[in-house]
Amino acid sequence: MHRKKTFIPFLSLLLILGLTSSLIAKVNPAKKPIKVLMVGGGSSHDFDKWYKGTDVATLEKDGLAEVTYTDDPSTILQYLDDTEVLFLANNQPIPDEATRKAIFAFADAGKGIILAHPALWYNWNDWPEYNKTMVSGGSRGHNAYGNFNVDLTEKHPVTKGMPTNFSLDDELYYYKEDPAGPGIEILALASNAETDPFPSIFIVKNPNARIVGIALGHDAAAHELEAYQTLIRNAVKWAAK
Numbered sequence: 725m726h727r728k729k730t731f732i733p734f735l736s737l738l739l740i741l742g743l744t745s746s747l748i749a750k751v752n753p754a755k756k757p758i759k760v761l762m763v764g765g766g767s768s769h770d771f772d773k774w775y776k777g778t779d780v781a782t783l784e785k786d787g788l789a790e791v792t793y794t795d796d797p798s799t800i801l802q803y804l805d806d807t808e809v810l811f812l813a814n815n816q817p818i819p820d821e822a823t824r825k826a827i828f829a830f831a832d833a834g835k836g837i838i839l840a841h842p843a844l845w846y847n848w849n850d851w852p853e854y855n856k857t858m859v860s861g862g863s864r865g866h867n868a869y870g871n872f873n874v875d876l877t878e879k880h881p882v883t884k885g886m887p888t889n890f891s892l893d894d895e896l897y898y899y900k901e902d903p904a905g906p907g908i909e910i911l912a913l914a915s916n917a918e919t920d921p922f923p924s925i926f927i928v929k930n931p932n933a934r935i936v937g938i939a940l941g942h943d944a945a946a947h948e949l950e951a952y953q954t955l956i957r958n959a960v961k962w963a964a965k
């Protein structure tokens with residue numbers, strides 16, 4: 725009898741603990757980090773410092789994302805199956821045909837893609853489909869590094885929490901739409917006294933993928949700016965849906 729008496733309260737306790745923890749799990753489900761593959765590497769930028777360093781830390785803060793960074797395009801294929809958002813920040817070539825096809829299949833499957841600063845350039849003469857379909861255009865030039873204004877043009881989850889206008893030192897990319905591409909929805913324009921506005925933050929109207937174009941990001945002045953950090957976190961969240 726003595727044994728039974730202690731056994732029953734013990735079972736009840738287990739039951740209560742079990743119910744409580746399952747209830748907590750339902751009320752506050754632990755959010756899994758978004759799996760991001762970030763590709764950097766190429767010319768003119770300190771990819772290790774600003775993308776592999778600062779941007780990865782920005783995205784991983786508070787468990788928002790789990791980022792795999794690579795500057796070796798031959799490794800993209802091995803990671804892509806396990807990726808929710810592909811963050812391209814490279815201006816080095818992605819020469820492998822199978823990898824190029826896999827990136828397009830990733831888009832066709834409705835996944836998320838972020839195209840950051842160097843990846844908005846017309847980088848590859850032998851891959852025109854990249855600019856036409858993924859970027860819906862691209863840049864062939866930019867202002868000399870210096871100060872310009874960024875003005876948000878509409879409300880969107882990608883720009884939520886950002887100031888409606890701000891200025892920074894960066895390269896003002898001359899992004900131009902390709903009329904043969906899927907088109908873009910402009911979320912912000914960049915301009916200064918000498919330069920007419922160019923799209924700075926935009927959504928590419930790809931029929932399947934969620935693609936965000938971010939023209940900002942040459943160096944510290946962008947990557948350490950709170951508005952930029954809010955932007956890339958929003959963009960990854962929105963693209964992962």
Ligand SMILES: [Zn+2]
Pocket residue numbers: 768769841842895941942
């Ligand atoms: Zn740059």
